Amino acid sequence: MQKLDRAILVALNYQGNYESCKLSLDELEELAKAVQIKTVDKVIQSNDKIEPKFFIGSGKVLEIKQMIDILNVDMVIFDDTLSPAQIRNLEEALDVQIFDRAFLILQIFALRAQTKQAMLEVALAQKLYMLPRLAGMGKSLSRQGGGSFNAKGPGETKLETDRRRLNMEITRLRVSLEGIKKERGESRKRRFKNSIPVVALVGYTNAGKSSLMNHLSNLYGTNKTEVFEKDMLFATLDTKSKRIQKDNQPPFILIDTVGFISKLPPELIKSFESTLADIASADLILHIVDGKNYSPLQINFTKQVIKDLGLEETPRLLVVTKKDLLVHQPNILEDYLLISNKTGEGMNDLYQAISAHIYKDSRIFKLLLPFDKGSIYERLKSDTTIIETNYTADGMFVKVVLTPYLYNLYKPYIMN
Numbered sequence: 001m002q003k004l005d006r007a008i009l010v011a012l013n014y015q016g017n018y019e020s021c022k023l024s025l026d027e028l029e030e031l032a033k034a035v036q037i038k039t040v041d042k043v044i045q046s047n048d049k050i051e052p053k054f055f056i057g058s059g060k061v062l063e064i065k066q067m068i069d070i071l072n073v074d075m076v077i078f079d080d081t082l083s084p085a086q087i088r089n090l091e092e093a094l095d096v097q098i099f100d101r102a103f104l105i106l107q108i109f110a111l112r113a114q115t116k117q118a119m120l121e122v123a124l125a126q127k128l129y130m131l132p133r134l135a136g137m138g139k140s141l142s143r144q145g146g147g148s149f150n151a152k153g154p155g156e157t158k159l160e161t162d163r164r165r166l167n168m169e170i171t172r173l174r175v176s177l178e179g180i181k182k183e184r185g186e187s188r189k190r191r192f193k194n195s196i197p198v199v200a201l202v203g204y205t206n207a208g209k210s211s212l213m214n215h216l217s218n219l220y221g222t223n224k225t226e227v228f229e230k231d232m233l234f235a236t237l238d239t240k241s242k243r244i245q246k247d248n249q250p251p252f253i254l255i256d257t258v259g260f261i262s263k264l265p266p267e268l269i270k271s272f273e274s275t276l277a278d279i280a281s282a283d284l285i286l287h288i289v290d291g292k293n294y295s296p297l298q299i300n301f302t303k304q305v306i307k308d309l310g311l312e313e314t315p316r317l318l319v320v321t322k323k324d325l326l327v328h329q330p331n332i333l334e335d336y337l338l339i340s341n342k343t344g345e346g347m348n349d350l351y352q353a354i355s356a357h358i359y360k361d362s363r364i365f366k367l368l369l370p371f372d373k374g375s376i377y378e379r380l381k382s383d384t385t386i387i388e389t390n391y392t393a394d395g396m397f398v399k400v401v402l403t404p405y406l407y408n409l410y411k412p413y414i415m416n
């Protein structure tokens with residue numbers, strides 16, 4: 001069996017919130033596990049300021065140095081983003097590889113990326129992350145697959161060449177991504193024109209977004225192929241969309257998106273902009289929360305990202321998953337729907353709530369369908385609720401409820 005790298009995790013409590021530091025370190029341990037790193041100890045230093053040289057205090061650095069020798073440690077991982085100079089100073093003082101949370105997240109994304117777009121986005125994020133750190137990161141670069149970078153810490157000329165090469169790669173990646181974005185932009189526009197309502201699943205990683213997508217599409221989807229769901233961080237990296245339609249109800253498009261995690265590296269948010277832009281087309285956001293493992297911190301973080309994307313006006317429903325695993329009602333201080341993607345509990349209420357949003361701007365219309373348009377009548381029957389049908393010499397008079405989308409679809413037959 002391959003020997004796992006052994007790490008000490010370090011957090012600085014500079015905002016006087018020890019509990020949240022502790023939770024964040026637990027999350028960091030999960031991130032480390034995802035890239036085959038074993039956590040052997042965790043250290044929290046409480047200090048009211050960030051020390052410029054080492055990020056933590058120099059006394060703490062000495063303490064960690066001793067731990068490294070005793071515990072046979074390969075690397076130290078910080079829960080916050082370090083400056084290039086801090087990485088260099090820490091490497092020198094501790095003589096092991098130094099990483100930060102952003103670096104781990106980038107590594108996981110690189111492992112998980114499947115589609116061409118996700119791979120390019122992650123590669124771009126990694127290069128953007130490395131660029132300002134070229135001078136700082138010596139041995140720590142080797143784990144990034146930067147094998148061709150000088151592991152002993154580059155000299156000036158080497159540094160210049162590396163920097164130029166990195167810049168060229170960044171440009172190349174941006175150009176390739178532009179091409180893909182153009183294609184995707186087209187299909188988004190097409191969808192907009194049809195204006196089928198869009199419902200987006202948004203939330204912290206591992207909350208159960210993909211599972212919900214699978215559950216709903218199994219019940220009401222036209223395409224029942226399952227999306228990938230798994231108990232791991234960042235199972236989903238690409239937006240996937242599915243058409244969902246229950247009989248006699250208007251259809252909508254459900255989209256599954258990449259999960260969030262606090263302190264998401266800004267390089268990643270930037271690179272995933274086009275993926276996240278899919279959320280912008282949503283008429284309704286389902287904010288998914290893991291009922292088994294949630295914290296106000298996580299819930300607020302997702303809200304903040306939604307706000308940062310400029311989408312705080314988009315209607316939103318809070319949906320708490322994993323009801324089947326819960327003994328107590330979750331203690332969340334706002335309205336939410338509780339569901340289980342395993343047993344289907346609460347799914348009906350959720351569907352009703354989604355419908356209510358989609359039906360929000362509906363009105364009753366009278367349609368006249370000529371007798372030779374029997375197929376349209378059949379389609380109408382499956383798209384919405386028919387209130388009344390009258391047969392006359394001119395054709396069928398049908399009274400129905402139409403959403404704006406259906407209104408557009410059946411416009412030629414509308415009488416009022």
Ligand SMILES: Nc1nc2c(ncn2[C@@H]2O[C@H](COP(=O)(O)OP(=O)(O)OP(=O)(O)O)[C@@H](O)[C@H]2O)c(=O)[nH]1
Nearest residue numbers: 206207208209210211230231234235236259322341
């Ligand atoms: N028992 C139970 N497990 C669930 C439920 N919903 C999701 N899970 C499990 O939780 C894990 C994560 O689910 P996913 O659907 O992959 O989570 P996600 O939100 O898509 O995660 P990312 O793609 O990483 O953002 C999987 O192991 C699911 O089987 C639920 O309602 N009950």
Ligand SMILES: [Mg+2]
Nearest residue numbers: 209210235236
């Ligand atoms: Mg997922």
